Amino acid sequence: MSAISNDTLNQWNTQLRNQSPVDIVRWAIAQAGGKAIVSTNFRPYEAAILHLAVQAQADIPVLWVDHGYNRPATYKHAEELRARLKLNLKPFLPRMTAAHRDAIYGPIPTTEDEEGLKKFSAVMKLEPFQRGMKELAPTVWITALRKVQNPNRAGLDIVSHDANFGALKVSPLFYFTDAELDVYLEQHKLPNEWDYFDPAKADEKRECGLHAAWGKKAVNG
Numbered sequence: 624m625s626a627i628s629n630d631t632l633n634q635w636n637t638q639l640r641n642q643s644p645v646d647i648v649r650w651a652i653a654q655a656g657g658k659a660i661v662s663t664n665f666r667p668y669e670a671a672i673l674h675l676a677v678q679a680q681a682d683i684p685v686l687w688v689d690h691g692y693n694r695p696a697t698y699k700h701a702e703e704l705r706a707r708l709k710l711n712l713k714p715f716l717p718r719m720t721a722a723h724r725d726a727i728y729g730p731i732p733t734t735e736d737e738e739g740l741k742k743f744s745a746v747m748k749l750e751p752f753q754r755g756m757k758e759l760a761p762t763v764w765i766t767a768l769r770k771v772q773n774p775n776r777a778g779l780d781i782v783s784h785d786a787n788f789g790a791l792k793v794s795p796l797f798y799f800t801d802a803e804l805d806v807y808l809e810q811h812k813l814p815n816e817w818d819y820f821d822p823a824k825a826d827e828k829r830e831c832g833l834h835a836a837w838g839k840k841a842v843n844g
Contacts, residue, residue: 627784627791632780632782632783632784635781635782636780636781636782639781639782640781640798644671644675644795644796644799645675645678645679645795647781647793647795648675648676648678648679648765648793648795649679650793651679651763651765651791651793651795652679652680652683652763654762654763654791655761655762655763655791656762658759658760658761658762658763659680659683659761659762659763659764659765660683660684660685660686660713660759660761660763660764660765661673661676661683661684661685661686661764661765661766662685662686662687662752662764662765662766662767663685663686663687663767664687664688664819664821665687665693665697665700665701665704665816665819666697666767666816666819666821667815667816667817667819668767668796668801668804668808668815669704669767669816670704670808670813670814670815670816671767671796671799671804671807671808671813672765672766672767672795672796673685673704673708673710674708674811674813675795675796676765677708677709677710681709682711683711683765684711684713684759684761685710685711685712685713686713686715686752686755686756686759687701687712687713687714687715688714688715688716688717688748688751688752688755689714689715689716690716690717690721690747690748690751690822690823691716691717691720691721691722691747692721692731692747692820692822693819693820694818694819694820695818696816696817696818696819697816697818697819697820700814700816703814704814707813713755713759715751715752715754715755715758716751717746717747717748717750717751718746718750718751719746719747721747724743724746724747728743731743731822740823743822743823744823747822747823748823753788756788756790761788761790762790762791763790763791763793764785764788764790764791764792764793765793765794765795766792766793766794767794767796768792768794768796768797769794769796769797769798769799770797770798771800771801779792779794779797780794780797781793781794781795781797781798782794
């Protein structure tokens with residue numbers, strides 16, 4: 624999808640600001656020409672975006688990078704949601720297993736090693752994600768991004784153009800709080816998962832690169 628003008632993005636965001644999340648997802652899929660995807664990492668509250676996506680398109684491809692460092696509870700959560708929502712799950716794995724990486728390079732880098740974390744992210748998360756995006760070739764990418772998650776994301780909105788992947792990025796839950804998502808999960812009897820850990824972030828204020836400008840360069844550079 625070619626870049627969308629800021630005026631058009633602003634118009635869409637104004638139009639969608641007071642729409643329900645399911646209406647935003649339906650709008651997104653209508654823009655996609657049959658090429659919409661939703662991405663997930665099965666972190667807390669991800670059940671909400673997956674539930675919304677399959678309501679609008681039951682067979683929507685679900686892009687998941689399984690970097691190999693998920694905790695057992697996260698893998699069990701993924702399988703529970705796959706079965707319950709009949710997810711059309713598209714897992715993409717790094718070219719190097721977690722055990723192989725650890726044997727060669729040692730433990731996951733800490734927050735004190737920013738360059739090490741970026742290299743880890745490039746190999747274990749960004750490369751398989753970029754491979755997945757190239758293979759699935761979406762025009763619209765539905766995400767679970769929310770404004771409250773970290774400072775970088777506060778500059779985004781419901782709809783944005785993603786320069787890394789050339790897709791229209793739509794985040795139907797962008798303005799939702801944790802409390803609102805708690806209500807959504809309870810209403811729809813959906814499970815949550817609190818044991819999630821993202822080794823590519825190390826803390827909640829970092830970006831792993833998927834939604835940051837440095838991500839594309841980290842893999843292609």
